[in-house]
Amino acid sequence: GAGVSQTPSNKVTEKGKYVELRCDPISGHTALYWYRQSLGQGPEFLIYFQGTGAADDSGLPNDRFFAVRPEGSVSTLKIQRTERGDSAVYLCASSAQGSYGYTFGSGTRLTVV
Amino acid sequence: GDSVTQMEGPVTLSEEAFLTINCTYTATGYPSLFWYVQYPGEGLQLLLKATKADDKGSNKGFEATYRKETTSFHLEKGSVQVSDSAVYFCALSIIQGAQKLVFGQGTRLTINP
Numbered sequence A: 001g002a003g004v005s006q007t008p009s010n011k012v013t014e015k016g017k018y019v020e021l022r023c024d025p026i027s028g029h030t031a032l033y034w035y036r037q038s039l040g041q042g043p044e045f046l047i048y049f050q051g052t053g054a055a056d057d058s059g060l061p062n063d064r065f066f067a068v069r070p071e072g073s074v075s076t077l078k079i080q081r082t083e084r085g086d087s088a089v090y091l092c093a094s095s096a097q098g099s100y101g102y103t104f105g106s107g108t109r110l111t112v113v
Numbered sequence B: 001g002d003s004v005t006q007m008e009g010p011v012t013l014s015e016e017a018f019l020t021i022n023c024t025y026t027a028t029g030y031p032s033l034f035w036y037v038q039y040p041g042e043g044l045q046l047l048l049k050a051t052k053a054d055d056k057g058s059n060k061g062f063e064a065t066y067r068k069e070t071t072s073f074h075l076e077k078g079s080v081q082v083s084d085s086a087v088y089f090c091a092l093s094i095i096q097g098a099q100k101l102v103f104g105q106g107t108r109l110t111i112n113p
Helices: none
Strands: A005-007 A010-013 A019-024 A031-037 A044-050 A053-056 A065-068 A075-079 A088-095 A108-112 B003-006 B011-014 B019-021 B023-026 B032-038 B044-050 B056-059 B062-065 B075-077 B086-096 B098-103 B107-112
Touching: A005 A088, A010 A019, A019 A108, A031 A075, A031 B098, A044 A065, A044 A075, A044 B098, A075 A088, B003 B086, B003 B098, B011 B019, B019 B107, B023 B032, B023 B086, B032 B056, B032 B062, B044 B062
Parallel strands: A010 A108, B011 B107
Antiparallel strands: A005 A019, A019 A075, A031 A044, A031 A088, A044 A053, A065 A075, A088 A108, B003 B023, B019 B075, B032 B044, B032 B086, B044 B056, B056 B062, B062 B075, B086 B098, B086 B107
8 A cells, every 4th residue: 555554543442351453564565663652752662573573572561462464564463451551542664674764654542441 | 771852842833933843862872863743633754864973854844963972853944834733753763673763752833823
């Protein structure tokens, strides 16, 4: 596609439930990133994929968070046993090999009630 | 660790005023520096970048110069427009495998006609 697509754009879930957030990067972009943006803050790095593998997952806050990219294109961020503190905008971005700067998606606003 | 500190907002200016948004950074290596912009209801967009000391990034009338001696990357525009109203984020990346971005907290800019 022309840009990075994230679905859903909004997700409201109950505390304790499981959620999946999807990211469809720009075609041909090998690098994919997930960030989390809390209200009034800048985005914070969660995880980076180069191809199918998670090359750096140092930003994942705990083991309730997991992400996959099985075919090197679409990625899914999975959050188990959601907590109210997980409420944020989850951003996905992709970049081409060797380029500076990313293209971000519009994000998924997750609200845990 | 690496960090970015931005001028506290919100900033409110009149149309055609001169804009400066301060940004300073702390990094262990030689970062690339970026300004991202988030317009109301839209995703983060790369505004400009500089990859080495003394480089000047520019786009849409905005400029920022990479100052290694003062570890700064201040954003400037000579004459702002109402359409420049947005949240501006300064960011750095140290490219060691992953091009992870470290963001400042953002500065909300409002331009009044």
